[in-house]
Amino acid sequence: MNYQAPLAKTVSPYLLWFMIHKSQTGVAVLDFQSRIAQGAEQDSWVSVLLTGLSMHLVVLLMFYVLKHANRGDLVSLHVQLFGRGLGTLLNGVFLLYLLLLVCYQLITYSQVIQALVFPDMGTWRIGLVFLLLFVYITSGGFRVITGTAFWFVLIPSLLIVTLFIPLQYADWRNFLPMFNHSLPEYAYSAAQSLPLYIGVELLLMYYPFIRNNDKAQKWAHIGVMHTYLLYFVFVVATFAYYNMGQLRHSVWPTLGMSKIIQFTFLDRFDYFYIFNWVFVITPPCCLILWSCTRILRFTTRMSGRVSLWATAAVVFVIVAVFHDMLAIDRLGAVVRYAGTSLLFGYIPLLAVCVFIANRFRKSVRDSEA
Template sequence: MSKELKESITVSPFFLFFLIHGTQTGVGLLGFQTKLFSGAGQDAWVSVLLVGVAFHVIGVLMYFLLKHAKNGDIISLHKELYGRWMGNILNLLLYCYCIVIVSIVIRSYLEVLMTWVFPSTPLWILSFILLLVIVNIVKGGFRVITGICFWGVILPSFLFFSLYYLIQYAHWSNLLPLFNHGIHDYFVSAKESMLSFLGPEFLLIYYPYIKNNMKSQKWFHFAVGYTTLVYVLVTLFTFVYFSHGQLLHTVWPTLIMSKIIRLPFIERFEYVYIFTWVLVFLPTCCIAVWGGVRVLKESIGIKPNITLWVSIILIEMIVTLCKDTIDVNRVESITIIFSSIFLFIYLPVLSIWVFIKNKLKKTNKEIET
């Protein structure tokens, strides 16, 4: 049965839209198109659409599980189903997942920042500054993080109007021929887009902090639908702007496209993209760090302040150990595999288990009566 906390630390269901969409859009939006194209080519937008639909299904499974969790989160569900020790081991794996997600997001953004703006600044200094910002936000609590998610969705959304400038340079024939790829090609593109869609799974941790949480499911689907629309539109605009050969050799297509924008008071509009994108990736980092802290608090009972600083140290170590793009890509590949197993294998199996368990419990009660 789901659980809600006191009203002073919870947020309205409406804000779930910003919590979900804010964690789904991040640094990947600046350059995910190149990896997508390596699979289904000009048809890769179909894979993006299918991944978006898959996350709607995952959302239904998550709400089913949370409905039957004792405290309304996966932390208590693990303990209930597996016992204290095994449940805590699974919760520790969930904590590690949160830490890795934050590390990847920060390292990917710093790759952009160091290439375009601060090429001579040491990696550890930039990451340390960003982590201090994250610490201050997380210390403010869940409602402050929700506020960051709100502005992290609203302010950068104005940048999408810049896509209007691309229409005059569009070559719509780049999208032809349609649907001429095999299932394996679509699968490759879907796998490459997975990392960009990650974020809704953190609902399994912060669900009790949503008021009337059982009625919030529509906002989850609105958010995933909006995210899917954004990714499909950006993918299509990228494909009609770049030729096939250009796209294969372009690292950050979204940034490159922003360079065509010329305003009387801004010479390098791509810098606006880069610095505004801090607000885009902060929601994911804050939610993940906060979620990791809560997992350890509820599982092992470690004080949040201690867990927070331990988490920051671990993230700083991982970020600085990723020396180049090859290291980042390697960690991303591992994360995609782990998250795919968690979302598309573990959650469905867990849902079936919970369903069978509840049916057996209901049958036993009927027999006893």
């Protein structure tokens, strides 16, 4: 079965490319190079590509389980497989994960602005401004969020051209010697690159709103490929610009490269780079808020508008509370661990449960016949 929302609420299948890609990009692009280099060092690009390729399998499993959901999303599948009680509990856990994910995105980006642009402005004030923007876009519905994701993929893509300026100072010997690391070191870099792909699981919520969703799988794979090729470009540019010693002491390597870019009409290009990152984090944050709203509407009797503002209020409280660096680092560790466990642990387990349930139903029908 393939459940689909009313036609007026759906979007064209090719837009799944932009939804998948945009949901996987966020603040992690600013500093992931330092983390992955702790394992395989200059060979970490291999781990990034291998991890990206593994995401195709995750997408296949998600399409498999969603095709067997009564209403085409994760919240209905939980109730369908595990009953109302346990299914509601699992939906609550997924809701908590989404809340922490959007809070981490918002807190981290607020920290970047606070550290480099407005040091005297509180994190909660910066977070409130962007949270109101996210609520405004999310209140327009899924089609508005999709249109935002489409344009917010195209606009930041223009920044890729600016990577050629730091490459004028590249030292390609930084990649030597190649392939001289052990398997555990590659595995460590791969584990550090897994959080880069967190966000693709949002497909579990908006799948019914993709028109002809049973034929849209190729666009999801294109979106995944777009993501890991983009990360590969960033890794190559970063490793060519920094040596390993410099990279270990760089907090935000991507922003560090942008600081050397200067134009006659724009002296601090890194400011432009920082604020352009609004286009990067807005679509995934809006998708997360929209998904939280759907979960609340499914499990409670709250209306869409009330559930959206309730979700925003909880997010704002968490953003205002987390101002200690140690607490923020722990929040990031929890989000990365939960997202990785969801993608490579829970989704395969869910696919196994769906397979067993289908075989059981088939055996029951055969026995009755």
